[in-house]
Amino acid sequence: MSVTNLHLGIFGRTNTGKSSLINMLTDQDISIVSEKKGTTTDPVKKTVEIFGIGPATIIDTAGVDDLGEIGHLKIQKSLEVIRRVDCAILLIAGNQFGDYEVRLIDQFKEHDVPYIIVHNKNDISKIAAITKNAIKWHTNAEIIDISTLNSTDRDLLINSLKKIIPETVYKNLTLIGDLVKPKDLILIIIAIDSEAPEGRLIYPQNLTIRDAIDNHCITVVLREDEIEDFLKSGLTPALVITDSQIFKSVTEKLPENIPLTSFSILFARLKGNLIAYLRGTPCISNLKNGDNVLILESCTHQTSCDDIGRVKIPKKLKEFTGKRLNFKIISGLSPLPENIDDFALVIQCGGCMVTRKQLSNRINPFIKRGIPVTNYGMALAYVNGVFERVVSIFRKFYEYDRNNPKLPFIEG
Incomplete structure (x- = not known):
């Protein structure tokens, strides 16, 4: 199952042929090609199908040798893209290789981005x-x-790219495949509130249902007020997956012997650092008056009175801890605060709309500084008193000392 496209960045000086390279890769005229320097300004995303690779989002960046104040801003935006891509092409031409290229190479190494070097215009x-x-x-x-x-060079380029694509992008990723077996009954419980889109399911729900189907499971989808009616059927699901925000009502209606988790927690395991989340979540109990809590929502959307990250989680944390807490919310892939040591806790969304690379680059700076990190679903489970229940299905993969969350984890 492919939950995100490959994100490929094209980097280099002006007029090395970045736009022409994209047209060659995609076998389409989708980028403006010009002999005039600086045609590409801000990084431009193009989501395409690359024959031999599959779905990909190609990011065309401005030349790293652009001059002047505006040129400097373009370069900074181009360098920021490195944090967001799975792999990269460093494009050179005319045998030009110098400080500009070395700087890019250093950035690739710093952010652990695999790359190839392509000399164009041979x-x-x-x-x-x-x-x-x-x-x-x-x-x-x-x-x-x-x-x-030269159209025959396209195969050479694609074969070289295949060698550097991280396994985490195209290996057989699954949300629940290792938790269930074929013909298992999977019960999916969905919240219908002001945040629920009219007439459709949200992206994590869609992907979870598709993953259950791909793993040959029998899938039943219902609302939270239909749980009792379902249980009267006498059927016992092998796994129940629900929205984190309705954990409390679902656990009250669902027998304890039935495994339960949420969309957010499944995506946290797929894309994030589940070990760090398991360790960081109990630190909610350690929050003190005046502590700053950072909430990272990786998508941008219209907010409502039921918004999970901006309304429900802050309210629940204040009620649970009884403390005066300060909340800062950063949406999309906007830059992190300069002084991350100001925060006592970081709460990351499930990350369904971003790549593993993008999400890890968001939370790793905090993990390295010893700042506790958790996830929307785990945080809501913890404050609702059901944390151990909703993470218990992962025990066969992870072992840790529940009574001392500061101890290192051992991966099973």
Whole structure:
């Protein structure tokens, strides 16, 4: 199951042929090609199907040698893209390799982004031995020599890309496949409130249902007020998945012997750092008056009085702790606060709309500084007193000391 597209960044100086490269990769004229420098300004995303690779979001960035104040801003935006991509192409041409390229290589290494180096326009000037030697002084990345005007070079480029695509992007990822077996009955309970979109299911619900189908499970979907009617049928589900915000009402109606979790927690395991979340969640009990709590919602949407991240979680945390807490909310992929040490707790959404790479780059700075991190679903489970129940299905994968959340975890 592919829950996110491959995110591929194209980086290099102006006029190295980044837009032409994208057209070559996709076999479409989807990027403006111009001999004029600076045609590409802000990073531009293009979601396409690349034959031989599959669905991909290609990010076309401005040249890293752009001059002037505006050029500097373009470069900064281009460098920010490195944090968000699964892999990258460093494009050079005319045997130009110097400080600009070394800076990009350093950024790729810092953010653990696999990359290849492509020398373009070999119909004009082939890559020279001295250029190859200069590159090899700084990196062991693969170097290929192509022309975007030569259609046969497309296969060479795609084959090189396949070698660097992280396994986490295209290996057989599953939300519940390792928790269930074929013909298991999966019960999905959905909240219908002011946040629920009219006439459709939200993205995590859709993906979870599809994953259950892909794993040959029998899937039943119902509302929370229909649980008792379902249980009267005498059927016992192998797993129940619900919206985190209705944990309390669902657990009151569902027998304790039936495994239960939420969409948010499943996505936290798929894309985030479940071990860190398991360790960080109980730290909610340690919050003190005046503590700052950072809420990271990775998508942007219209808010309502029932908004889970902006309304429900802050309210529940204040009620549970009885403390005066300060909340800061950052949506989308906006920059993190400069002084992350100001926060006593970080609560990350499930991350259904972002890649594993993007989500890990959001929470890893806090984990490295020893700041507790949790997830929407786990936080709501904890304050509703059902945390142990909704994470118990993961015990066969993770073991930890529940009474001392500060101890390291052991992956099973």
